Amino acid sequence: MSEVDLSKKVANRYLKREVLGEGTYGVVYKAIDTKTGMTVAIKKIRLGKQKEGVNFTALREIKLLKELKDPNIIELIDAFPHKGNLHLVFEFMETDLEAVIRDRNIFLSPADIKSFLQMTLKGLAFCHRKWVLHRDMKPNNLLIGSKGQLKLADFGLARIFGSPDRKFTHQVFARWYRAPELLFGTKQYGPGVDVWAAACIFAELLLRRPFLQGSSDIDQLGKIFAAFGTPKHSQWPDMLYLPDYVEYQYVPAPPLRSLFPMASDDALDLLSKMFTYDPTARISVQQALEHRYFSSAPLPTDPHKLPRPAPKKESLNSGISDFNPQEGPTVFSPPKKTRRVMPERDGFEGNAYQFDKIDDRVSDFRQVPGESTSRNENVPMSVDFSIFGSRPPSRPTINSADRSHLKRKLDLEFQHPEQE
Ligand SMILES: Nc1ncnc2c1ncn2[C@@H]1O[C@H](COP(=O)(O)OP(=O)(O)OP(=O)(O)O)[C@@H](O)[C@H]1O
Numbered sequence: 267m268s269e270v271d272l273s274k275k276v277a278n279r280y281l282k283r284e285v286l287g288e289g290t291y292g293v294v295y296k297a298i299d300t301k302t303g304m305t306v307a308i309k310k311i312r313l314g315k316q317k318e319g320v321n322f323t324a325l326r327e328i329k330l331l332k333e334l335k336d337p338n339i340i341e342l343i344d345a346f347p348h349k350g351n352l353h354l355v356f357e358f359m360e361t362d363l364e365a366v367i368r369d370r371n372i373f374l375s376p377a378d379i380k381s382f383l384q385m386t387l388k389g390l391a392f393c394h395r396k397w398v399l400h401r402d403m404k405p406n407n408l409l410i411g412s413k414g415q416l417k418l419a420d421f422g423l424a425r426i427f428g429s430p431d432r433k434f435t436h437q438v439f440a441r442w443y444r445a446p447e448l449l450f451g452t453k454q455y456g457p458g459v460d461v462w463a464a465a466c467i468f469a470e471l472l473l474r475r476p477f478l479q480g481s482s483d484i485d486q487l488g489k490i491f492a493a494f495g496t497p498k499h500s501q502w503p504d505m506l507y508l509p510d511y512v513e514y515q516y517v518p519a520p521p522l523r524s525l526f527p528m529a530s531d532d533a534l535d536l537l538s539k540m541f542t543y544d545p546t547a548r549i550s551v552q553q554a555l556e557h558r559y560f561s562s563a564p565l566p567t568d569p570h571k572l573p574r575p576a577p578k579k580e581s582l583n584s585g586i587s588d589f590n591p592q593e594g595p596t597v598f599s600p601p602k603k604t605r606r607v608m609p610e611r612d613g614f615e616g617n618a619y620q621f622d623k624i625d626d627r628v629s630d631f632r633q634v635p636g637e638s639t640s641r642n643e644n645v646p647m648s649v650d651f652s653i654f655g656s657r658p659p660s661r662p663t664i665n666s667a668d669r670s671h672l673k674r675k676l677d678l679e680f681q682h683p684e685q686e
Pocket residue numbers: 286287288289290291292293294306307309340356357358359360362402406407409419420663664
């Protein structure tokens with residue numbers, strides 16, 4: 267039987283192969299481009315019902331990608347509608363940075379780490395020069411090609427940030443990579459959110475495990491503060507005015523060296539500049555690329571010499587958690603939004619309080635002395651500093667509620683941009 271009989275032909279051009287996975291917008295499958303003979307990855311995006319009109323999120327992704335041509339950005343080869351779905355055809359990439367980080371058979375030298383970070387920052391610098399934020403930076407969105415080149419993928423959530431008044435949806439970042447200003451609910455954010463995420467990825471390359479694994483937004487902030495110290499007013503003057511600002515107990519920063527014992531002084535210096543609390547003081551991607559870390563020895567490994575994992579496994583996200591909670595700073599005050607709507611409760615004492623389902627940010631934060639629930643036991647806010655732990659927990663990603671909220675929001679913004 268011929269290959270054509272075995273495979274479904276799509277749009278008279280692509281021979282469909284196996285499914286590679288499913289992301290926020292739909293299924294991704296492997297295919298052969300019969301025109302060029304090349305292997306490609308096709309992202310099938312579900313279009314809304316006809317009466318809802320065109321899916322603007324998808325259109326935005328196409329438009330952005332077509333404009334973003336760079337060696338460190340995934341190339342969009344083709345886009346076409348087929349059976350009510352939109353198909354985006356990308357160059358096929360062998361693996362991704364998450365698979366590299368998790369592969370225990372791979373040793374990452376300081377020069378390898380430098381190379382991965384440099385390619386990540388180069389891709390971001392290109393986006394930022396075009397006034398585009400990536401906004402969903404995480405290791406599995408950094409794809410790696412057969413020659414070791416790293417390319418930023420998944421611009422589904424990226425959007426142009428030219429207008430200073432534009433309000434963005436902020437709950438779109440995978441939590442572990444979210445900048446503190448997003449966690450405090452800022453409505454206007456800039457390229458600094460990508461720098462923070464890149465810093466988390468840098469840290470993950472050094473530690474070989476996700477650095478700050480928050481189990482809720484509040485816990486995420488707790489882990490950030492446990493790592494870098496609770497920010498003082500002088501460090502981040504605007505923090506107090508952010509919509510979801512919550513006061514945390516003051517904890518001092520442990521020495522950065524104690525968190526990254528294997529890192530060079532240059533690596534630590536760059537890391538601390540990328541992890542700057544105040545987004546207006548945070549180093550830019552371009553400045554980061556010019557940092558001496560990249561020009562001092564060892565120089566970044568040539569991409570084609572970088573170690574690569576065995577072909578992708580299905581079981582990468584099996585969800586076994588080795589989350590190891592430790593103590594972290596206490597929240598002194600509930601979020602402003604919550605304070606407004608919460609009636610006084612009996613048994614409310616000191617800084618201990620219980621919230622029922624009020625909003626997503628606090629629904630899984632319960633801290634009531636004496637009360638023991640399974641959630642309560644896992645509430646601590648801490649950094650898991652253990653290095654080379656067994657198996658990282660599954661990654662939080664956008665859930666379906668977030669997704670439909672996001673879709674609604676983006677569609678609305680697209681239809682009424684002038685009202686923002
Ligand atoms: N160009 C590509 N080449 C090879 N595999 C790809 C390509 N693009 C995506 N994939 C794979 O397809 C799967 C789904 O990818 P997709 O980008 O849709 O979502 P994701 O990154 O897994 O999650 P999210 O949408 O939350 O970011 C992943 O396993 C990804 O590695």
